Every structure is written in C-alpha cells, then in structure tokens.
Amino acid sequence: xxxxxxxxxxxxxxxxxxxxxxxxxxxxxxxxxxxxxxxxxxxxxxxxxxxxxxxxxxxxxxxxxxxxxxxxxxxxxxxxxxxxxxxxxxxxxxxxxxxxxxxxxxxxxxxxxxxxxxxxxxxxxxxxxxxxxxxxxxxxxxxxxxxxxxxxxxxxxxxxxxxxxxxxxxxxxxxxxxxxxxxxxxxxxxxxxxxxxxxxx
Numbered sequence: 001x002x003x004x005x006x007x008x009x010x011x012x013x014x015x016x017x018x019x020x021x022x023x024x025x026x027x028x029x030x031x032x033x034x035x036x037x038x039x040x041x042x043x044x045x046x047x048x049x050x051x052x053x054x055x056x057x058x059x060x061x062x063x064x065x066x067x068x069x070x071x072x073x074x075x076x077x078x079x080x081x082x083x084x085x086x087x088x089x090x091x092x093x094x095x096x097x098x099x100x101x102x103x104x105x106x107x108x109x110x111x112x113x114x115x116x117x118x119x120x121x122x123x124x125x126x127x128x129x130x131x132x133x134x135x136x137x138x139x140x141x142x143x144x145x146x147x148x149x150x151x152x153x154x155x156x157x158x159x160x161x162x163x164x165x166x167x168x169x170x171x172x173x174x175x176x177x178x179x180x181x182x183x184x185x186x187x188x189x190x191x192x193x194x195x196x197x198x199x200x201x
Contacts, residue, residue, distance in 0.1 A: 001085040003165065008089035016150050021162035022082050023154050030074030037070045065125035072129035076136040083143055083153060090147045099139050106131050 007015035040046045041063045087096040110131045114124045144151050 001082070004085045005089045008086075012149065016156055017158065017161050018165060019082070019086070019150055020154050020157035021159075022165060023079060024157040024159075025162045025166045026078040026082060030078050033074055034067075034071055037067055041067060061120070061122040065121045068125045068129050072132055076132045080136045080139060083140060086143055086147050086150065092146060095142070095146075099142070102135055103132075106135050
C-alpha cells in the first residue's frame, strides 16, 4: 500500500507491476487460507478450535459457515484491500472513506437484520458474504471507472516483484496477525476455558 502511494506519483508502470504482483500473492495466500480451513474441517479439528460441543457445532453448520466467511473474505478483503489503495493517491480519499463506512454499515446491518429475523449462524454467514461481495464488486466498478489506467489489475504480474514485496510486508503481516490473536484469539481461548455465555462480558 505504501509503495502504491509513492509509485502513483513517480512511476505508474512500476505501480502496475507492483499492483498485479500484489494480487498474485493475495491469490496464493487466499488459496492457502481456504485450503487450511478445508483441512481443519476435513480432520474435524474446527470444533475444538472454536470450543463448542458437537451438537451445537453440527446443528449450527459452524464448519460450512466458517468456510463461507473465509472464502468471501479472500475475495473481498484481500483483493479489495489492495485495490482500495489506489483511491488515495488518485485523489479519491473522500470517496474511500464513504466506501469504508458502507462496508461497516452493511456488515453490521446484515448481521442484525438476518439474526433478528430468526436466521441461524449459517444464514447470517451466507447473507453476510453475499452483501460483502456485492459492496466490494461495486467498489471495483468505481475504481475501474475512476482510475481506468491500471485495468486489468492482474495483468503484468511477475514472481520476483511479488516475492520481494511479500518479504518486505512480513513485519506488517506479523503485526496484523498478533493484533487479531490478541482480540479474536483471546475470545476463542476463553471460550475453551469457561462457559461461552461469560465470554461477551
């Protein structure tokens, strides 16, 4: 993201190379995430990770819900997170903030509306994924229309740039991982140690 900001004003050809190579790495990492959650489901390890009993796990289709959320997250957050970086150096910071608000509002409203209408975990996960895909798809159309010079975004990727930038981003990736672990990881840990009804408190 930092490199995209700099290159937009100095070398747009290199920006195109960086952008497409970043999408290549995002595809590889996303595929790994989907494969990992698939293996956890196949080997029946997901329920232990979530700390729920077998009946609750099966009756709420927790495995399928997790798979849907991980898969949609790869398509939206991974690719969307990279493409959204184009907006700020191109002069669309104001628009990027409105898109960010739309993401959060649509996420919250989807969960509240579907669950209040009696939807279970699987139904919430399904509609959450669909709404997110729709919002991100609209964002991609906006970026393509307003910043057409880099489309198609995936064209021109090369492995050397992809791996070099991935190596440079490992520190930020680790920081993000530890932040997620300190928030969501603690919740999962507590769920395994104490009754889940106590966790929200």
